[in-house]
Amino acid sequence: MTTEEFVKAFHKEKQELLKEYLSNHSETEVGVLIKSLNLTDEQNEIMKKVLDSSFSDIFYTILLGLNGSASIGGIQEMYDLKDDNGNQLTGEIESFAYKYFQENK
Numbered sequence: 001m002t003t004e005e006f007v008k009a010f011h012k013e014k015q016e017l018l019k020e021y022l023s024n025h026s027e028t029e030v031g032v033l034i035k036s037l038n039l040t041d042e043q044n045e046i047m048k049k050v051l052d053s054s055f056s057d058i059f060y061t062i063l064l065g066l067n068g069s070a071s072i073g074g075i076q077e078m079y080d081l082k083d084d085n086g087n088q089l090t091g092e093i094e095s096f097a098y099k100y101f102q103e104n105k
């Protein structure tokens with residue numbers, strides 16, 4: 001797995017969570033809680049923006065934390081990330097994370 005594929009997988013996960021939580025048929029705890037609010041269409045759109053922005057911030061911070069560019073729980077250090085084949089993910093995580101989570105807002 002390349003570094004870009006790694007970051008892109010996080011972005012895909014974010015999109016899937018957003019879709020699931022906002023689905024009328026969601027059985028996740030978050031989805032059920034959102035449905036229980038009986039939001040109007042306008043409020044649903046605001047909820048989508050809140051979740052989308054929150055997820056972007058969370059995934060972006062985690063990725064930068066793994067890269068050593070941000071702290072995770074107050075601890076900032078670089079981690080050595082490798083896939084099952086021993087391919088090391090490089091320091092490009094920060095630039096790809098920016099591309100997928102900040103540029104596309």
